[in-house]
Amino acid sequence: MNEKEEELIKKYKIDTEKLKREQIALSKSLKIKDSTDFSEINLIGGIDSGFQGNNIVSTIVVLNKEMEVVDQSYASGKMKFPYISGFRAYREMPTRLDAFSKLDEKPELIFIKGHGTSHPRLGIASHFSLSSDVPTIGVAESLLEWTEVKGEDIVLNDKVVGKVFHSKKGSNPLYISPGNLISVDSALKITKEFMKHPHKLPEPLHLAGKYGRKMEGEIFPKTRAQ
DSSP, X not given: XXXXXXXXXXXXXXXXXXXXXXXXXXXXXXOOSOSSOGGGOOOEEEEEEEEETTEEEEEEEEEOTTOOEEEEEEEEEEXXXXXXXXXXXXXXXHHHHHHHHTOSSOOSEEEEESOSTTSSSOOHHHHHHHHHOOOEXXXXXSOOTTOEEETTEEEETTEEEEEEEOOSTTSOOEEEEEEESSOHHHHHHHHHHTOOTTOSSOHHHHHHHHHHHHHHHHHSOOOOOO
């Protein structure tokens, strides 16, 4: 934890030890195995969040197997929790769950921008799944300091918790990990199935980010310089 994060913890009076205990307790409910035959599902979602100052916009897009958008929604609000490494869910979960609740077509599997089991306690992909009861796949663009890479495996405490995926030539890899209700191997397999050239991210996440940038521009238009 860096000096800036320590200052934020004091400023917001955050009990990180209490939150760690909560994350560890919740993690005991995770099921890192396939909860269904994922070849039979039809609706797949992607969730992302963007920021404008102290405001957050979370977006979710739902695609069918042909990668056509069948539903989308967003939620925005003021952030009540600062960015602190390892506790991202407490910052972004409220608006992500709000956006999810507004969908008419609920996805059967969701790609989440962030970590699943590659988090040492409880990643945002895992936390979201426990709150929504939907299988999730965490897609991160960097690793947390507690993990290491051995070949294509992401290892935490001598256990394979995810996979390194080179989705686009010349780009940094993605770090894929199950959030909940899905296995490591299935998480990687489905991620590969939902790639669309030339995008680096799986298509549900790519479109969620695109939709998010659109909504950020509409909700928080940049003021013209005076």
